[in-house]
Amino acid sequence: MTQKRKFGIGLIGSGFMGKSHALGFATARRVFDLPFEIDLALLADINATLADRAARALGFRRSTGDWRDLLAAPEVDAIDITTPNTLHHEMALAAIAAGKHVYCEKPLAPTAAQAKEMVDAAEAAGLATQVGFNYLKNPMVALAKQIIVSGEIGEIRTFRGIHAEDYMADPQAPWIWRLDPAGGGGALADIGSHILATARHLVGPISSLMADVQTLIRERPVSTGVAESRAVEVDDVARIFVRFANGASGTLEANWTAMGRKMQHDFEIYGSKGAILFTQERLNELQVYYAEDRTGRRGFRTVFAAPEHEPYGAFCVAPGHQIGFNDLKAIEVRDFLEAVAGGSPKGPDFREGYEIQRLVQLAYRSSAEKRWLDV
């Protein structure tokens, strides 16, 4: 066993996603044979105290209250951005300028134009990039893709995808940064981007779309329990008709007011010889139907994640024991590091993040113009 090269991580942000990334690094290094030895080198947050506390908690060697310190740190090979998406553009461009690989949360940027600049910069610099569409990393989604690619369910005809949660369902939930139009949109940009990513990952490029986005809760308290309200300018729900380049068609939906839904990242894919059903609320299961099963014995099979579904086995040698949400981040970390090491990148990289952002932006335009748009 040769000594691996150290690979230093500089993390910006230590909230929901920052912590999830930190867990991803910690787990990835234990379950996978990574191309590098991960060094949790430096953690930045909005002030030194917070950053220090987070660094201790999450196992980083050093901390800083100024994210720009990461740019100059020689031990930092890659910068991992888990801040709100309005900050991604500036940080990523700076990271790339400093020669760092970039791992960035989704959505990539508020606008496709910004995202494009980020792609161009990274590609010009020859740096690896990764965007945190973590649901794509699920072994059950990999299984879905394998089933599709192998032709097991025939030619794909139709897709139905949704990403619905209820974290914005309460009209008394106060106005927050997610509602700022500067972020590029509402439910569609925030969670609709996930289902767009899944649709592209599994079925392929979208060639045209027609969208309908809507604000359901038109004003919200400026803060909890306060009478003063502020207008909401972004969408609560978005629906999209799509045509895929391969001839398939479908619908996508994003909804952050779907009362009772906690993580309904669901898809249904119908082919000429079978079908696949999935819900992220039961992320360790995939349902598969084969028309060729014999008469009287046909039905959707509930397949539980098992070692034969790569890379589940890295986490657990026994089937049905289940991986969790944070484990998806560990797979994402592995894929990022393999991309850095020059393997065939599994993505989604910045280019893919940009393609998704283009679709988000196009969907908003389609809805505003009330017409189909080519991609």
Next chain:
Amino acid sequence: MTQKRKFGIGLIGSGFMGKSHALGFATARRVFDLPFEIDLALLADINATLADRAARALGFRRSTGDWRDLLAAPEVDAIDITTPNTLHHEMALAAIAAGKHVYCEKPLAPTAAQAKEMVDAAEAAGLATQVGFNYLKNPMVALAKQIIVSGEIGEIRTFRGIHAEDYMADPQAPWIWRLDPAGGGGALADIGSHILATARHLVGPISSLMADVQTLIRERPVSTGVAESRAVEVDDVARIFVRFANGASGTLEANWTAMGRKMQHDFEIYGSKGAILFTQERLNELQVYYAEDRTGRRGFRTVFAAPEHEPYGAFCVAPGHQIGFNDLKAIEVRDFLEAVAGGSPKGPDFREGYEIQRLVQLAYRSSAEKRWLDV
């Protein structure tokens, strides 16, 4: 117990739906206290032999090979039409002209114009009408409506409905009458009308829509195992964005090529205080979520049909024992007879059948013109 007046039924057709209606009559008279004594008087089918055999099997007193014989039969109070929908218009108008009440399978007619003539004739004659959108008769759908109307889940915000089956999924399945454009359309007209009916029943009138219909299998063998093929001119899949008059919005879908789906008449309804989920594949269950349930104990409740869900108790005094598809027809029969008897009609009557047909037609136009249309 006073003797009830006899009410004679003349049934046209004895196929899938004809048999289901006959079972509906036989069951309805045993489980409900109907306003009339049902007399299964006369059954018509395309020839005398077939009609005779069906009459014996289904318990009708007489039979005929000519449906027009029903018009003149004095013992026939209502004509029940279960033939393909291209025949509904002529038969219903003749029945109305003969002073008979009319119970007709869905969709009401191939065109909204024909449906309108049928409504006008029936209303002018003061006759009762019923259209066989039987899924509306499910006690669990009645429960959903009760939950919505009572305000238990607050203001309705979004609706997602689908009616998907796979009976046309096999490209080798031969061309059949259902594919004849003269019938008014394909999947949308045939099964999409069901989900439109459900959407209107539960959420109310639709004020505007934008549709996308598509033919997925563009040609089919002229008959089983034959090389010669015939072009398919009607839709296999249809998706619709809708705005309801009450401000809610949603999507509807019809798909008869959804491999693996047998009876996916599903809906999800999200309100400001809760949500409802339903699938016809488990027709004796409704899932309900209440945001007001206390923290840590919230979740969709799986409610099984029980005697407290009217009229389940008429079929069975014990909960969870389950009613079947044909039992829905028995409820429809009851509602029709109560409408005849002058009670407040539960519908859907011809007017409602026409409204649904207008939506079907409008959706085809919207898709062709690629734009939103007001209803």
Next chain:
Amino acid sequence: MTQKRKFGIGLIGSGFMGKSHALGFATARRVFDLPFEIDLALLADINATLADRAARALGFRRSTGDWRDLLAAPEVDAIDITTPNTLHHEMALAAIAAGKHVYCEKPLAPTAAQAKEMVDAAEAAGLATQVGFNYLKNPMVALAKQIIVSGEIGEIRTFRGIHAEDYMADPQAPWIWRLDPAGGGGALADIGSHILATARHLVGPISSLMADVQTLIRERPVSTGVAESRAVEVDDVARIFVRFANGASGTLEANWTAMGRKMQHDFEIYGSKGAILFTQERLNELQVYYAEDRTGRRGFRTVFAAPEHEPYGAFCVAPGHQIGFNDLKAIEVRDFLEAVAGGSPKGPDFREGYEIQRLVQLAYRSSAEKRWLDV
């Protein structure tokens, strides 16, 4: 089409089960090609008024307040007994003495000795008998049996069966006739007999057993809202270890205090090559697992009842539309009439009812003696 011989039915009882049988006859004659033309000849109930009303409602030609009138009625070919089980013995013996075929609700009799007399009398007289263990009539149970018999899931190793409901779960639910020890027992006799019937039907004879029965609610109000209470002497829950003659082993349970359970007649059957799961709460589904399915694609298939699952197709030509509880009775009616007509009887006949009753009685003895008993 030749004219069929009329076959007169004399029904005793018009409560829950009486009505269900009446629906069974009405449906059976419409969906099956029966060997006879059913004549709903005579209905008996505890007084003339009640019987008259029931006869009108359920479609019987005549009624009587004295069940013994059925014995002498020449138009009655078979007597159908749906009264409480303490009355079965006397009624069935009288029916047999009168030369009538007998269709009797379960459990056959309070004691195995009584049941044996009934078997002996019926067999000596050469009359057909049927016992109402209706869950055996489900096309999905027939599918389970077909899967087992065909060897598809290999040699059967273990069985887990339960029949749980909650109709006695409330301690304030008053004392009722079901709690009278004269009826032969409590939950085990009442609903445990169903799961014993299923176990024998699917896996075969039981060779030895060890039981544990228990009274959970030791006293109940004498009637609703009354302070006075009465001791409960029968079991609320029963558990049984079993060995089957074919070498398989298993557990059975009956529980009528299982809060939240409405119709949990469930079984799990594990074989050397696969497994089957079923719950009566979703009676139109069967889950099947095949170990031979290829790696990575194994999982329980949810098979929906479809025309290929005999006799579902008699009720509906389309899959997934679902039959209901009362439809199971229609299948039972068919099987009874075919047994009368001399076909190979599908049962369960009185002999089978007696075998089940023996097991019930043996289980009570095993629990009292706290030891294994051979059957």
Next chain:
Amino acid sequence: MTQKRKFGIGLIGSGFMGKSHALGFATARRVFDLPFEIDLALLADINATLADRAARALGFRRSTGDWRDLLAAPEVDAIDITTPNTLHHEMALAAIAAGKHVYCEKPLAPTAAQAKEMVDAAEAAGLATQVGFNYLKNPMVALAKQIIVSGEIGEIRTFRGIHAEDYMADPQAPWIWRLDPAGGGGALADIGSHILATARHLVGPISSLMADVQTLIRERPVSTGVAESRAVEVDDVARIFVRFANGASGTLEANWTAMGRKMQHDFEIYGSKGAILFTQERLNELQVYYAEDRTGRRGFRTVFAAPEHEPYGAFCVAPGHQIGFNDLKAIEVRDFLEAVAGGSPKGPDFREGYEIQRLVQLAYRSSAEKRWLDV
């Protein structure tokens, strides 16, 4: 933020469970505010090469091929034993003698006598102990316990528990160490101990039991693909009737040949006012039924794990995102360290491990003697 005291871990074993523990430590330190700073000090495995590789992979500072090296290492505060259970006794006693706290995989030891020695030694030495019945650590199991303890579902009446998998279902699966009677038994000892732990955790002490254990596959190949076979002397399936000290009763089952089952650690708990259902195959869900919900709206609620279900929120701030199997180990690690730090121990400690082992042993005796035994 004060500097925490370092707490050194010495891990023995790096297989399935060793890796899971290592992940547990890595995650626990990032998600919880632990009383100590974890130091992954020393890892032992059966030889130096294997141990070295594992130490690098799992993030331990040093490694050794001799587990006894851990005893003398001053930086090791606790020894974590993940070896086969025949080795637990010797290792734990040595660890205790060396003054180390002990964290040990389940089952605690092959015999209750050995387990008792381990308890006595640990208690005499005043050291903290933890046994790896990790399913108890699930926030959903904690929720179940909270619901029971609070009285929300009333007095507990009945329990049904099972732990079934299929890893020994194939008769061609070769003889392995798990089948060695020296290990203390088969399916009951291996996985039945899990469901015994759950039963005790949720319902309380068992006062008497009656068991039935059975070997289903009586011989197996000595190794894969070899004709020579070896007799199997341990149980494949075990069923137990139990009486709890609080008056509740129930059944437990263990089965490692249940074809199709991957992680069926399921329980059903029925109380006088409600019920709870759980399956480990969907570990982030709990189903709860309240009899007091209003008529027509009662049903099992599917509650998804959420931040309000402690300690789910430590892993993820959003509901429904799901934790995985290895995360349960992180919670176990936290509980162990808190016990070390002198908080009220959440267990299961060695005493509890011993109580479970006594039940395992008693169940074997009960089955052999075919009689009920008091605990």
